[in-house]
Amino acid sequence: MSEFLMYLTNGIVIGVINAISAIGVSLIVGIMKVINFAHGELYIFAGYFSYHLSVSLGVPPLLAVPLSVFFIFLIGLGMERTLIRPTYGDEMYSLIITFVLSIVLQSAALLIFGPYPQKPPNWVTGAMNIFGFFHYGNQRILSFFISIVVLISIFYLIRRTWFGKSIRAISQDREMTALVGVDHLRMNMVAFGLGAALAGAAGVILAPIFPVTPTGSSSVSLNAFIVVVLGGMGSLKGCVIGGLVLGIIENLGAAYISSMYRHIFGFIILILVLVFRPWGLFGQKAQ
């Protein structure tokens, strides 16, 4: 029983972090109709940044973590400006460019950081007894609460602020939004940077728990894509529910069915969604 609860808790913690990463993808799809295949690489870069900032340069985690995310945000802005913007309206080229970019970043990571898995130091140490059932690492508990704070901030940003309102308006009707005076190109750029930063946020939060490697990026991207399809393209709520569902199924499946096939469960979910409910749990049914 306590074993089951522990796997379930693992699933929930990973699920919340999945949700952050998936919202990054969803935000970009929603506003720009672009899938960023380099999403996983941004996650990996953030993990390595935080590792090198804290280990090689001795920056305390409290500073190293936001700094890493900020670097990824800047990289995201740069990507949008130089590579993505010229492809607007040409879905095929945006897919090709971000895919090529993911390969470029992956081999760049291999050259810069080497092939070895790296793990930034834990922010906190020790473990806590959860209601007498099992012991759970403090790092994971802290990661969970930080993720919740990040999720709440994103929801606030998108639902309540002027910025979020403009983003939602653009994803509904770009011309009309531009007409009433929103600088839609600038909004794209910021939204893309924000999407990248969310990949980075997921990376820095998860890196102390699961070490990052340059080759680990494709499963990160895939997880985010599966969550987005499961939740429904462009739906924030869908990302949270989808992230939790995927996290729980993957962890229980890996524990009780087969750990080698951990990533297969996600793909099975993807196929089932495409067969039975292709618009996702909270997406809008196509016209």
Add this chain to the structure above:
Amino acid sequence: MKNKQQKRNLNPFWIGSFFILLALFPPFFLSQYWLHVMIISLFYVMMASSWNLIAGFTGQVSFAHAAFSGIGAYVSGMLAVFLGLSPWLAIFVGTGASAFLGLGLGYLCIRMGGIYLSLTTLGFSEILRIIITNEDQWTRGTMGLQTPGFFAEYSKISYYYLFLIATILLLIFIYKIIHSEIGLTFRAVLNDELAASSSGINTVKVRILAFTVSSAMAGLAGGLYGHYLMLITPDIPSLGQMFLVLAMAVIGGMGSFIGPIVGSFLLEILSEYIRIYGEYHVLLFGLVALVMARFAPEGVVGIWKRRWGKRWLS
């Protein structure tokens, strides 16, 4: 109209003479090593041209092309190893398996739009890699599956001609498709989906058809490749391989018949020269592909055409 007629007549002429040259020249002048490079280049011509059929001509980006070649290679290889089937027969079963899986994936994703196809094919490649590495009692995992070759007596020249004939047949087939009624609907779907569907073209059906045909071709190319190397490894269906095929099509010129052919020879021969730099060549090809996709989306062939006029290539 006259110009178009001319273009149609010149195109097969130049490609035809190029392949006659390929048939007559290399076996007697090239070393075993360069003959091997030529065989690999021909494999990439098949891969890049068939990928171009779906990406360049219907605008759908599949990331499972290498995976389908892996299906072809593994199905054919396993049939030959475990059931003792002749490779000549087994490759057709492998091709059929790729076509069948392509039809299934295409049917599931294409009605939802291009983004879904790209996502799902990417997932499919990853999953296939995981299955192949884990099911090592059937696939020998990362060690690679040793398979019999096509010929009792191993000779590079026989393989060279086998690959040349297969490539030529495949290219003729692709050429016939894109210059037929079906090819016209492909381009109609690419240029204006709404207009195409309102003039009575079932856009989803057309795309699924293109995807299935293209996947089957990848399966055939992969089957040939596997029985040539006689060792099938998870590198064949890897995303790295997918990237190479994509880079060849993009650098050569997507959406043109000649582009992927040029790109395949260019990149494969170039990669032999920069092999000593190891992993850097992926980075280099990636950067070149990125710059090409950004500044010259019509590729090398497009640049050539712009500079030296349309007379030579199309």
